[in-house]
Amino acid sequence: MAAKSVPTLEDVATRAGVSRATASRVINADPRVREAARVAVQAAVDALGYRPNRAARSLVKRGPDSIAVVVPESDERVFSDPFFSGTLRGVTQALASTPLQVVLVMGEAGDDDGRMGRYLRGGHTDGAIVVSHHQDDNLWRVLEQTQLPSVFLGRPYSEQATMPYVDVDNAAGARLATEHLLARGCRTIGTITGPPDMSAGRDRLRGWEEVLREAGRPTDLVESGDFTAAGGAAAMHRLLERSPDLDGVFVASDLMAVSAIGELSTLGREVPGDVAVVGYDDSPAATLSRPGLTTVVNPVSQMAGRAVALLLRLMAGEDAEPEVLSTRLVVRESA
């Protein structure tokens, strides 16, 4: 009753009364095998429940075949914020001319030393693009340690991370938005931020602050919305409670902006009449929302394309420099 662990090709061959090579041929559908041998091997495979060890196989085969898009977020968020689908589409498109498969790896931030880290260390992919990286996920450590070629989409939070990244100038984008609010005559301008533990969140807040400070305005009307719809609405609510005369708000993502507008209308405020709002992303929702959302363009798919380009360089053994894309404001009705 010895628990003869997992059967190997050797076992199959022995049982079928052939050599390992022949067994291997049968399994790989090589035509030059006698029917009898084929049958015997097949029977042995079935009897033993043999399954090829893929590590061994790829050890001898070689060649890259996939890259991972790593998102330290819950699947819920990944599927609800169009930012991610946009990114994924961009990556997929950029990889269209290569034989590389994209795999999406999601997981709660902070679990990086759990399954995500283990997976990444497992070396199943030939490169990684990290998308919504947070301050305390140590993804960059794991990646650095395993030397897996990887690039960040969005500047990594930690200055220590050495891998290249592609980012958009988030602070500049926020400045554009805030200046627009100012130019249109808003007096009391708040902001709904992204998570403070992400560089995009911080940078956008900084841009808003800078403009307001330069204009000699107060910079205390700040509420965090965590890049979720519910968070955006709640933050809008708090903002209005703190400052009922609020007449302009810069929201750090369209997803939050749309729900903030909803909250505003629930609270009896008109947009842009009473409160002007500017979003960030220029996601599909921006066009569809009523009123149309004035927003900062986040060139997601362009960024994804650049990230892939950098990654491909890295995978080829060349090195790659960070890239920062510029952005612009799209004016619609909301501000």
Next chain:
Amino acid sequence: MAAKSVPTLEDVATRAGVSRATASRVINADPRVREAARVAVQAAVDALGYRPNRAARSLVKRGPDSIAVVVPESDERVFSDPFFSGTLRGVTQALASTPLQVVLVMGEAGDDDGRMGRYLRGGHTDGAIVVSHHQDDNLWRVLEQTQLPSVFLGRPYSEQATMPYVDVDNAAGARLATEHLLARGCRTIGTITGPPDMSAGRDRLRGWEEVLREAGRPTDLVESGDFTAAGGAAAMHRLLERSPDLDGVFVASDLMAVSAIGELSTLGREVPGDVAVVGYDDSPAATLSRPGLTTVVNPVSQMAGRAVALLLRLMAGEDAEPEVLSTRLVVRESA
């Protein structure tokens, strides 16, 4: 200028003037190495741009670490139909108590011998759950050939596929829906189907047909909507063109049903006053739509849970039988 391909541990060791074993120790942060050796190896690693070959590593290490959710659909579809996010959530939850990471692998159907097949054959994951399988993707062939433990979520189209699956009784669900339409007095009942090359599409159509046939009604009011929003609206349009006195329609997915209702209202029909509509899935959209959508429950997350259970059995070397879950109708306002 010889292109000394990828450096191996051997190269590192040689360059650092130590043995392979010591180099390995340094790389795996084994404490018992002299500082000098550590430094030398580290330098060699940097100089050579050495990266461990993960296949070799896992060949000697062992142990499963991930399963793939394979979806032969474009990322666009995957991100727009809540069916997929529901499934993924279910899988993730079911795997919560294990150390397994989920990776999502998407790709155009039919590309199965391209990157998707190559990836699957590459043996990067220890199991696979195939969702949304189509008639002519030969995924099941690939999976059978590589002996990768795998289960289908939704009965595979081909009878030849031998892997276990979990499915819901789609025909019974469709029957429930159609009977409801009949019971509520509809006289002219059409259907908007899913893709004919998927078992779910066929089965739901069959259920609708059966009920109508048993009731002695015509079964020709069939239009395909391909499980997309745009397809649903277009199909609705055609249906109404063909039969302006249509007063009931069974739509094979909520996503299509919601847009069909939109089309209906564009065309000046009231739901359920003029036309009653029943959807399929009971997705979040069903509750949110106006009027609320009467629909057949597709127990996505339960199915995902069962699929994971079967897969885990397979991975443990046990075998697993197909499972078919039952379903029920949720009556809201639309019919």
Next chain:
DNA sequence: TTGAAAGCGCTAACAC
């Protein structure tokens, strides 16, 4: 603390 050597399970010449 280090090296030598023995595999991990598989595929691919190369001979027969």
Next chain:
DNA sequence: GTGTTAGCGCTTTCAA
């Protein structure tokens, strides 16, 4: 057609 023989690149006893 089929078996023999080398490795693929790495980790890990086992001695030294």
